[in-house]
Amino acid sequence: DTGVSQDPRHKITKRGQNVTFRCDPISEHNRLYWYRQTLGQGPEFLTYFQNEAQLEKSRLLSDRFSAERPKGSFSTLEIQRTEQGDSAMYLCASSLGSYTEAFFGQGTRLTVV
Amino acid sequence: EDQVTQSPEALRLQEGESSSLNCSYTVSGLRGLFWYRQDPGKGPEFLFTLYSAGEEKEKERLKATLTKKESFLHITAPKPEDSATYLCAVHVDQGGKLIFGQGTELSVKP
Numbered sequence: 001d002t003g004v005s006q007d008p009r010h011k012i013t014k015r016g017q018n019v020t021f022r023c024d025p026i027s028e029h030n031r032l033y034w035y036r037q038t039l040g041q042g043p044e045f046l047t048y049f050q051n052e053a054q055l056e057k058s059r060l061l062s063d064r065f066s067a068e069r070p071k072g073s074f075s076t077l078e079i080q081r082t083e084q085g086d087s088a089m090y091l092c093a094s095s096l097g098s099y100t101e102a103f104f105g106q107g108t109r110l111t112v113v
Numbered sequence: 114e115d116q117v118t119q120s121p122e123a124l125r126l127q128e129g130e131s132s133s134l135n136c137s138y139t140v141s142g143l144r145g146l147f148w149y150r151q152d153p154g155k156g157p158e159f160l161f162t163l164y165s166a167g168e169e170k171e172k173e174r175l176k177a178t179l180t181k182k183e184s185f186l187h188i189t190a191p192k193p194e195d196s197a198t199y200l201c202a203v204h205v206d207q208g209g210k211l212i213f214g215q216g217t218e219l220s221v222k223p
Contacts, residue, residue, distance in 0.1 A: 042202075056209055
């Protein structure tokens with residue numbers, strides 16, 4: 001097992017374009033989380049899945065953000081009509097069960113120009 | 114509202130100078146407290162899980178402790194390679210997400 005994998009590692013996009021990120025969790029993990037992190041801040045929760053069900057989505061999350069986890073395996077995070085304020089590191093994590101440690105991927109660095 | 118606060122925001126130590134990082138939490142019901150290390154440009158790396166007040170975990174120069182209101186990460190005789198941001202996070206009742214503090218940036222000079 002190679003851990004949580006995220007793709008791409010870096011993405012530069014023009015304002016107004018749509019972007020999609022992929023996360024492959026640790027194979028036996030049933031929970032998958034998405035976080036956003038800006039410089040000097042801790043990770044900010046976006047959403048999480050248990051298997052294929054999206055159980056919680058941050059109230060702060062714009063309708064431009066959507067996430068899926070088909071068949072409870074990999075997950076995608078899409079941002080529509082990107083804005084400069086979306087520039088951040090997007091982190092994916094997975095865990096086995098509730099209230100256990102989550103393991104993070106290396107993140108996708110998004111820059112909106 | 115559930116909240117996690119870390120202090121100090123930044124800490125500079127000389128190699129070999131032991132110190133502690135603090136994570137205080139105000140939550141509805143603690144179901145686990147987690148410490149992570151994060152190097153620049155990388156994802157957080159898991160260090161420790163603590164579930165009950167009085168619990169302690171150790172790994173090399175790091176020792177994590179937990180009380181009913183806070184957790185400490187003690188660093189004994191740090192080395193320059195311990196330089197990183199240390200993040201604290203909690204799982205709470207009625208919630209599935211990890212709630213993070215803002216982190217403590219540790220710099221250890223030779």
